[in-house]
Amino acid sequence: MSHPSFPRALPEDFFRPDDRSPLEGIDESFVFTYDTYADELGEGQRWSRWEDLEALMKGPEPRPDWVVTSSGAIDTELGVLKTGKEADVFLVEREDPHRPDEAVVMAAKRYRDTDHRTFHRAASYTEGRSMKRSRDNRALKRKSTWGKQVAAGEWAVSEWNALRRCWELGLPVPYPVQIDETEILMEWITVTVDGDTETAPRVAQVRPEHSVVEGFYDQLRDALTTLVQAGLVHGDLSPYNTLAAGDRLVIIDLPQMVDLVGNPRGMDFLLRDCANMCAWFRSRGLEVDEQELFGELMAHAF
Structure with missing residues (x-):
């Protein structure tokens, strides 16, 4: 009966520690890393x-x-x-x-x-x-x-x-x-003042150059046009809930937004929004009329 042959001596490096990384040769898609986070939070x-x-x-x-x-x-x-x-x-x-x-x-x-x-x-x-x-x-x-x-x-x-x-x-x-x-x-919504980040002021608080005022009006008209085309009215628009983010106008405070047609006072709210904003623009030297703006918007509404 024959027996399998075995080497009489083990290789010299048999007991040598393996220098290879434990992850060597493993598909990276099976390797996961985990971030640990503190168990307790600070005040606030x-x-x-x-x-x-x-x-x-x-x-x-x-x-x-x-x-x-x-x-x-x-x-x-x-x-x-x-x-x-x-x-x-x-x-x-x-x-x-x-x-x-x-x-x-x-x-x-x-x-x-x-x-x-x-x-x-x-x-x-x-x-x-x-x-x-x-x-x-x-x-x-x-x-x-x-x-x-x-x-x-x-x-x-x-x-x-x-x-x-x-x-x-x-x-x-x-x-x-x-x-x-x-x-x-x-x-x-912020602005940068002397290198510091600050909250953008309300439009009512600023006195921008005439070119910026004109830009604000164009942005306002475009925004209101988009709203009425979607059948919507801000409902409480004024210089106190619009922000002046540099030369960009940002509209805020929208919980009372109404349906232009579905709400019986939808058009009244739209006219009031126009009047509130146009009054500010006139105070900053821009010749605008709320009735004219309202009529322009209504032409886009239907």
Whole structure:
């Protein structure tokens, strides 16, 4: 009977430690890296809830590059930006500790509890308001988290829907990042002053050069034209809820947006918006007339 032959001595390097990396020869698609995050947060901090939110509670795509969507991001309260009758606005920084260069500061608009959430002339704004988005209707039927917020009929939801729709129409509004209950996180509109970043002032606070004023009016007319073509009216437009971001005009505060035709006072609101804005432009030396602007807009509405 024959037996297999074996070497009489083992190779000299048999017991030598292997210098190769444990990952050498392994397909990179099977290799994962993990970031570790602190278990505790500091005062005024919270974990980002981005991953927990439903699609309709996040901003429209494509999203700007600055939006931080990391599941490990931390939101840090930076202070109050503005106080109001129905809502307060805070500054919040969102940062992934492993990607500090991508941190972003946003405006967080927080509507107050039910006792402070009733707008002046609220019935005039909500009359004739219709559900424009079929996906909101589907969310209502599914009784999803977003559907429950829509059903509650809160002003935060109204502003969120208005912001999303205006952004999708290409209007000059802050990008809406997310909504979570009665808080809306949105783009912080800023200007640079002496190398520092500051909140863009309201139009009512600035006295720009005549060429900038003319540019503002052209932007306003284009924005209002786009709105009325979509059957919408801001409803409370004035120099106090438009921002002067350098030579760019940005429209804010949209919870009372109304349907131009569906709301019995839709055209009255549009004329008032025109009058409020034209009064400011005249005070800055521009010869404009609200009736003329209103007539021009109505020609685009139908």
